[in-house]
Amino acid sequence: MRSNSIRYIGSAIFVWLLFFVVSPSFAQTKAQLEKQKAQLEVEIKRLNNELSAAKKNTRLTTAQLTALNKKISERTKLINNINSQMSILDQQIGQTNDSIVIMRRKVDSLKTEYAKVIRVLYREHGNVDKMVLLFDTPSYNKSYLRLKFFNEYSRYRRHQAKYIAEREEQLHTVTLRLQRQKDEKNALLAQEKRNKEELTKEQQQKQKSVNAAKAQQNQLTAQLSKKEKQKRDLDKQIKRIIAEEVRKAAQAAKVAKASSGTSSSSSSTSTAKPSTATVAASTEFAGNKGRLSWPVYYKSVLREYGRYTHASGGENVNNGIDLATSPGAQVSAVFAGTVTRVFTCPNGAQGVIVRHGEYMTVYGNLATVSVRQGAKVNARQALGTVATAESGQGEFSFQIWKGTTPQNPRGWLK
Secondary structure: OHHHHHHHHHHHHHHHHHHHHOOHHHHHHHHHHHHHHHHHHHHHHHHHHHHHHHHOOOOOOHHHHHHHHHHHHHHHHHHHHHHHHHHHHHHHHHHHHHHHHHHHHHHHHHHHHHHHHHHHHHHHOOOOOHHHHHHOOOOHHHHHHHHHHHHHHHHHHHHHHHHHHHHHHHHHHHHHHHHHHHHHHHHHHHHHHHHHHHHHHHHHHHHHHHHHHHHHHHHHHHHHHHHHHHHHHHHHHHHHHHHHHHHHHHHHHHHHHHHOOOOOOOOOHHHOOOOHHHHHHHHHHHHOOOOEOOOOOOOEEEEOOEEEEOOOOOEEEEOOEEEEEOOOOEEEOOOOEEEEEEEEOOOOOEEEEEEEOOEEEEEEEEEEEOOOOOOEEOOOOEEEEEOEOOOOOEEEEEEEEEOOEEEOHHHOEO
16 A cells, blocks of 8 residues: 555656646746747848838938838847747756656666565565465465465556556656757757847948948038028029019009009009909909919928928028929919919029919929910919929929918918
8 A cells, every 4th residue: 555655646746747847837938939939020021121122222211220220129039039938948948857857766766666576576486386375374364365465466566567667658758858848949049040140240231331321421411401502592582583573563563553644653663553453363362272272292291381490400491382292293383373484493493483463373393394484374284394303202392472471381272
């Protein structure tokens, strides 16, 4: 009975060890790490595609540096994930090794005990006759007890041999599990090595990009300053042209007034009242405030109306709204009027001004112009196409003036 109790306790210890080696908490943590690892690998693949797309632009872009930084961050997370998995595997391998040591000692102890029994039986085999021991007894009860002892002992030997074989099989299973754990760790080590090599390459690539960006900094700053100067010059040019057009309109009103026989004693052009046609055109244009169609199909707003700080550090005032478009996008008149001026912009592009009574709409940075000065145009009639900037995209400027006062186009366009 004591031997059976020992065997049952040994079995319970073995089952507990197996449970400890493959603990659910470890399995759950490992599964979570593997899921996170898969997500990180998908994100790195996506960032690789994004980075490849950014590299198509020969000039270093913010998108390229952003993609590189994200990729390095995700790669670092992946390496940390792999290290966490290896830490768990190290614990599991250590516990499995401990289990193997305990199980090996148990099996060796069982084998030693079994061997002792077998040696004793073998040594006494020639000296003991089972039948003699049975019948050479003073009473029937002792003979029965001896027979029961022989039967129990035979069962014990068979059970002990089977028990040892089962423990050997369990020991073999745990040993195989240990080998799988070691193989899995080796695979993770190989992954970690590859990812560290990729991380080194990505960090070198980032440094190279940063160095390239520094080398381009002076050039880009000069280009931005040049572009902003062209913007200021264009605004000054438009403002000057608008003032000239206002003076011309006032002078024309004065001449018309004089030719009609009305006294023209006043020499000031500012007191000349606009003609009836001009008032009507102004009223019609103003009556469509908030309902004018956009002059071009645009991708994004580059600069809103009003004061702003530009990338090169200075401040400027935008008298209209600047839009990013497709290169060569068609520009249309927002309302019916008369082309009062076709001019050349400071950057070599062209511009068109359309008069609507006291109001004027300005269409700047055109590659081509399809109307002539003095021509009547209808709403949505084509005026020309957008010029292409150095960035490769179309850039278009639109302004609205009432006399010499610029208006915010946002309040006029629908």
